[in-house]
Amino acid sequence: MSSHKQPILVFGATGQQGGSVTHALLAAGWHVRALVRDPGSPKSAALRDAGVDLVPGNLADPESIREAMRGVHGVFSVQPSSGQGALYGVSDEDEVRYGITIADIAVESGAGHLVYSSTNAVGGGPTGMGHFDSKARIEAHVRALPIPTTIIRPAAFMEMLVMPGFGLDEGRFNFFMRPDQSMQLVAVEDIGRIVAAIFADPVRFGGATLDVASDSVTGQDLEALFTEAAGRPVTYARFTDDVLASNPFLAKLTDLVDAARLSGNADLAALREINPGLLSFRSWLAGSGRKAFTEALGASGAWSYGHA
Ligand SMILES: NC(=O)c1ccc[n+]([C@@H]2O[C@H](COP(=O)([O-])OP(=O)(O)OC[C@H]3O[C@@H](n4cnc5c(N)ncnc54)[C@H](OP(=O)(O)O)[C@@H]3O)[C@@H](O)[C@H]2O)c1
Numbered sequence: 001m002s003s004h005k006q007p008i009l010v011f012g013a014t015g016q017q018g019g020s021v022t023h024a025l026l027a028a029g030w031h032v033r034a035l036v037r038d039p040g041s042p043k044s045a046a047l048r049d050a051g052v053d054l055v056p057g058n059l060a061d062p063e064s065i066r067e068a069m070r071g072v073h074g075v076f077s078v079q080p081s082s083g084q085g086a087l088y089g090v091s092d093e094d095e096v097r098y099g100i101t102i103a104d105i106a107v108e109s110g111a112g113h114l115v116y117s118s119t120n121a122v123g124g125g126p127t128g129m130g131h132f133d134s135k136a137r138i139e140a141h142v143r144a145l146p147i148p149t150t151i152i153r154p155a156a157f158m159e160m161l162v163m164p165g166f167g168l169d170e171g172r173f174n175f176f177m178r179p180d181q182s183m184q185l186v187a188v189e190d191i192g193r194i195v196a197a198i199f200a201d202p203v204r205f206g207g208a209t210l211d212v213a214s215d216s217v218t219g220q221d222l223e224a225l226f227t228e229a230a231g232r233p234v235t236y237a238r239f240t241d242d243v244l245a246s247n248p249f250l251a252k253l254t255d256l257v258d259a260a261r262l263s264g265n266a267d268l269a270a271l272r273e274i275n276p277g278l279l280s281f282r283s284w285l286a287g288s289g290r291k292a293f294t295e296a297l298g299a300s301g302a303w304s305y306g307h308a
Helices: 016-027 042-049 062-069 082-087 092-108 130-143 188-200 219-230 241-246 248-258 268-274 281-286 290-297
Strands: 008-010 032-036 053-056 074-077 113-117 149-154 172-175 182-186 209-212 215-218 235-238
Touching: 008 016, 016 032, 016 074, 016 188, 032 042, 032 062, 042 053, 053 062, 062 092, 074 092, 082 130, 092 113, 092 130, 113 130, 113 188, 130 149, 149 188, 172 219, 182 188, 188 209, 188 268, 215 219, 215 281, 219 235, 219 281, 219 290, 241 248, 281 290
Parallel strands: 008 032, 008 074, 032 053, 074 113, 113 149, 149 209, 172 235
Antiparallel strands: 182 215
C-alpha cells in the first residue's frame, strides 16, 4: 500500500482508461483526485462514492487544470481524440493542446511523476492518421519535461472488439488482421494495474516508454475463442475489400496492421511480471467482457468509431 498523502490527479476518470487507473490506484492505497466535466453525472457520483475527490473542470480550461493539480504527487494524462469521431468533437490540434497543457501545468505545479497514455501506433515515424500522429507530438513534449515522466503505449482495447458492428450478431467477426496474422490487444483493466505499478516505482519507470498489451491473438484465435464463448459458430474474416473501399478510416488502420505498426510489440512476459493478473483474451471474455460480448451477439448496427 502507498504511504503517499498527496493525491494522484487522474484525467478521463469517468472514461475507460482513467476509470481503470482510478480503481487500481485506489486499490493500491493512493488518494485520487479527478478533473470531471460534470460532477453531477452518475459516473462522477460513482467516483465520489469510491472515495475520489472531484474537481470540476474542462481540458479546454487551463485554469481548471491548474486548480485540480494543486499539491498533487502525480498525474495520469489521457485525452479524447478525433479517432472517437463525434463523441467528444475534438480535433487533432485540440488533443495536442490538451496533452501539452496538462504536461506544462504538471511541471509548473511541482508534480513528482507524470504518466502519459499514448498508443502503440507511435514510434516508427508518422502514420498519416491524425489521432496517432497527435500522440507522437505529445510524447515528444512529455519526454522533454524536467520531471520524471513515463509514457505508456496501449494496444487496441479488447473492449473495442465487442462493440456492435463487427458482425457478431450474424455469427461472424470481421476485423483488421488476416486469419493467420496476430495482433496484440489490451484489457482496459490491465492498463490501470500497470499504471499503478508505474506510480509505485518511479525510479524504475521514470523516463521509460512502455508498450502495454494483455494478449496476442490471430484471426483464427478469435474465431475459436468467440465460438467457444458464444456456444455457437462464429467465423472470422478480415474486412472485405468492399468494406475497406467504402471506409478509408478502417482501410488506413488495416494498412497499419499490415505494416506492423498496429500489431503490437509489447513484451507480454515482462508485463506479466509487472502485473501478474494480466488477462488473456479468453479470461477477459469470460469475465469483465462477458456482458458486452453477450450484448454484441444480439445487437445489429454499424461500427461508427472514427466517423464524425
Ligand atoms: N480504443 C482503443 O483501442 C485505443 C487504443 C489506444 C489508445 N486509445 C486512445 O485512448 C484515448 C481515449 O481514452 P478512453 O478510451 O479512456 O476514453 P473514453 O472512455 O472515451 O473517456 C474519455 C474521458 O475524457 C473525458 N473528457 C472528454 N472531453 C473532455 C474535456 N473537454 N474536458 C475534460 N474531460 C473530458 C470524458 O469525460 P465525460 O465523462 O465528461 O465525458 C471521459 O472521462 C484516445 O486518445 C484514443 O485514441 C484508444
